[in-house]
Amino acid sequence: MKLFKCLYTLAVALTVTCKKQYIDISPKPNKDLWLHGKVPLRGKPAYEYRILDHWDNLDDTVERGYAGNSIFGWTLEKVPKERIVKYARLNQKIGINGAVLNNVNANPDILTEKYLNRVKEIADIIRPYGMRTFLSVNFASPSALGELETADPLEPKVREWWNKKVDQIYELIPDFGGFLVKASSEGQPGPGDFGRSHAEGANMLAEALEPHDGIVMWRAFVYSATSPDRAMQAAEEFLPLEGQFKDNVVIQIKNGPIDFQPREPFSPLFGLLNKTSMAPELQVTQEYLGQSKNFVYLGPMWEEFFKSDTYRDGKGSTVADVTSSSKLSVVAGVANVGDSDFMCGSIAAQVNWYAYGRLAWDPTLSAEQIAKEWINLSFEKPRDMSKKQYEKNFVKPMLQMMLSSRETCVxxxxxxxxxxxxxxxxxxxxxxxxxxxxxxxxxxxxxxxxxxxxxxxxxDRSSTGSNAVSQYNEPLRSLYDGEDCPEELILWFHxxxxxxxxxxxxxxxxxxxxxxxxxxxxxxxxxxxxxxxxxxxxxxxxxxxxxxxxxxxxxxxxxxxxxxxxxxxxxxxxxxxxxxxxxxxx
CATH class of the missing domain: 3.90.1330.10 (Alpha-glucuronidase, C-terminal domain)
Incomplete structure (x- = not known):
């Protein structure tokens, strides 16, 4: 009996001691994210092109990046194949099938032979994992590279320059996806510099890419210093061009009318364009939501966005429906990936990469379901603990914190x-x-x-202010304009x-x-x-x-x-x- 009591006392002491220590768990979920788990991709994806946009510069810095330098290693002697393979495999697991390799504020040098050969190496690495390669291009590249005196899209010699450049790219990369373009915005050159429209600029590039099955993603992020309301400018510039874009052009629209704020109404363009393909642009990197230094899960924000009713075709015309049904079906997310230990700057930020991929595949998924998946893929139940205890003391509180974190940030x-x-x-x-x-x-x-x-x-964006409410379809127009404006947006509109x-x-x-x-x-x-x-x-x-x-x-x-x-x-x-x-x- 004395021996039993001694052993029992020792066991209790060890148990208490263990509770104070960290559980010894396999390190795979730390560094490998969801690579070794089972992601439940089901059915047909909602969007044909599910793309990560990297704002990576050729000096390896990353604009609005909070996870180290570019994973593509532009300045390294050799392409970092091992980490790019891992990146591609992680994307394949969650259904992402394309990557724009460089910053939308594009350096024209990306189109030189030196960098195109580098792009080819990267394309060869990610191709086996179902990913196509895309590039951001500077609209003024012909003149910026010193090869022409102008970049006017209606000049025959400019069109010829782009045709030859595109042919050169496809000789290197037969499955090249196309171009992402930030034009006439924040100092970036564009067709407006030559008195041409967005449609004339985009269509010039589209014609060069069309024979190769390439696409143009033309960003709607445009605004000038003279406008009385920046939130209205995208609709003011693109609605008059409705139906003028070629079929292989998609207008890439940020989720909100300003710039990835913690809470915005959806961009009114989603409810206005009908004949023009539209692509939602989300920001996975947390530029305005803590920059990978805060605990913020973006799933609830994106669920709110995709399920927002635009009323474009009557009740039930959600953002997800009107964009995924476009002729050219594209969704884009600004990546939060870098060469840091956890690839996203912190473990907590990894879920936002995962959530983007899941919603790009199926935008009807709930933030809660995605969070549960990520928790199960990223954390392991301690071996000596019951499932019930683990669910109660870890999974449930983790889920509650994640689902409330965006609102807490707001x-x-x-x-x-x-x-x-x-x-x-x-x-x-x-x-x-x-x-x-x-x-x-x-x-x-x-x-x-x-x-x-x-x-x-x-x-004051009401009918007596800037009248931004007029860009929304009824009944949203009256709702946002009146006394019943949702309080979570009241200071946006009033x-x-x-x-x-x-x-x-x-x-x-x-x-x-x-x-x-x-x-x-x-x-x-x-x-x-x-x-x-x-x-x-x-x-x-x-x-x-x-x-x-x-x-x-x-x-x-x-x-x-x-x-x-x-x-x-x-x-x-x-x-x-x-x-x-x-x-x-x-």
């Missing part, structure tokens, strides 16, 4: 339809005043969007008094405070919950996700204090203007 950053309050240059952290960052254009400053004054806050009574009975100012406070509390709760889950996950993943959550707690306080202190000045009358210095910045 709450502590830009709730109730606020947008573009971030730091001007790197887009990390709050800067609602832009007092410390002079900019050359007012539409690159926060006050252009929040319009805060002594009366209230918000951009300039609202600080003392306006919200549905909760609180004033707008009180409601704003509550949202920011909730974002802070939720972020703190995530960290507390994760610490309780320490014994269910290995040390590497525990520390990585813990670091994200600790950073988020800091950032949530930073956002809350900065934004509310700034707006408080308008509420109490100590700040009277939101005008900023718009002198040219260095």
């Amino acid at each position: 709450d502590f950053m830009m709730p109730l339809g606020l947008h573009h309050l971030f730091h001007a240059d790197h887009h990390y952290g709050p800067d609602p005043s832009y007092e410390t960052t002079p900019m050359s254009r007012p539409d690159w400053t926060a006050p252009y969007y929040h319009k805060a004054d002594a009366y209230g806050v918000g951009f 300039h609202v008094a600080w003392d306006h009574k919200m549905k909760s009975g609180k004033t707008l100012w009180e409601e704003l405070n509550n949202h920011y406070e909730n974002g802070v509390k939720q972020s703190e709760n995530y960290l507390k919950q994760w610490k309780k889950m320490k014994s269910y996950v290995d040390k590497e993943r525990y520390n990585d996700i813990k670091k994200c959550m600790e950073t988020q707690v800091h950032d949530a306080h930073w956002w809350k204090d900065t934004v509310l202190d700034y707006f408080q000045g308008f509420v109490n009358g100590t700040r009277t203007t939101s005008e900023v210095n718009t002198t040219t910045s260095n």
Whole structure:
């Protein structure tokens, strides 16, 4: 009996000790993501082309990248085959079948022999895994490379130049997919420089690619400094060109009318174009949602977007339906992939790559289903633990945190339809005043969007303001224009008094405070919950996700204090203007 008691005491002591340590789990899910798991791809994919857009530069830096340098190793002597194979295999598992290898702010040199030979090597590596290669091109390449004096798309010699260049590419890469083009936007050259339309520019490239089964993805991200409402410009420029684009051209449209904000209404273009193919563009890299340093799962945001009803063809015309049924069926996601240890900068960011692939295959999937899949693929139940215990103490709380994380991010950053309050240059952290960052254009400053004054806050896009609501089909037009505008978008569409009574009975100012406070509390709760889950996950993943959550707690306080202190000045009358210095910045 004494021996039994001694052994029992020892067993209890060991159990207690083990609970304080990390579980010893195979490291495969850390570095290999979902490579060794079973992804439930079923049925026919909704989109024919399911593409990752890499904003990778030829010096290996990545614009808006938070996961190290380019995985393609443009500056390396040899192409890093091993990591590109792994990348291609991961994409194949989730149904992604194409990659744009370089930045939309394209360096013309990508079309030189040196880099095309490099592109061929990469194409040869990813081809066995069902992936086609695409390139971003600079519209002014013929002149930028010094081979012609002009890039006017209606000039015969320019058209001939592109025809020869495309032929050269297909000699190297027979299954080359086509071009992605950012034109006449943010300083990038385009057909507008020559008095030509987007259709004339896109069609020139389309004609060169057509004999080879290549496509043109022409971005709708266009806006000028002189427009009174940037949110309206894409529709204003592309709707008049309806039906003028060739069949192998697709207009690539960001999910929202501004720029991948934590919450935007869907771009009105999705409900306006009918004869022109449309491709949704999502941003997997978290430019405005914590940059791989915060714990933010984007699945709920994308589910909200794909299921949004455009009413283009009556009730039920969801964004997913009107885009996947286009003649040219394309979906694009700006990649969050780099050469960092976990490929995405953090383990928590890996789920967004996975979620994009799953929704590109089937945009009717729920964020919850995708999150469950990712948890099962990425984490393993400790060997000595019951399934019931693991589900209760790890899977369920992990799922709850993931599904609420996007709304938490909105709450502590830009709730109730606020947008573009971030730091001007790197887009990390709050800067609602832009007092410390002079900019050359007012539409690159926060006050252009929040319009805060002594009366209230918000951009008036109602029928008595910029009338951006007119670009939406009924009943959305009336909904967004009226008193029943959804509160999560109220400051997107209306300039609202600080003392306006919200549905909760609180004033707008009180409601704003509550949202920011909730974002802070939720972020703190995530960290507390994760610490309780320490014994269910290995040390590497525990520390990585813990670091994200600790950073988020800091950032949530930073956002809350900065934004509310700034707006408080308008509420109490100590700040009277939101005008900023718009002198040219260095």
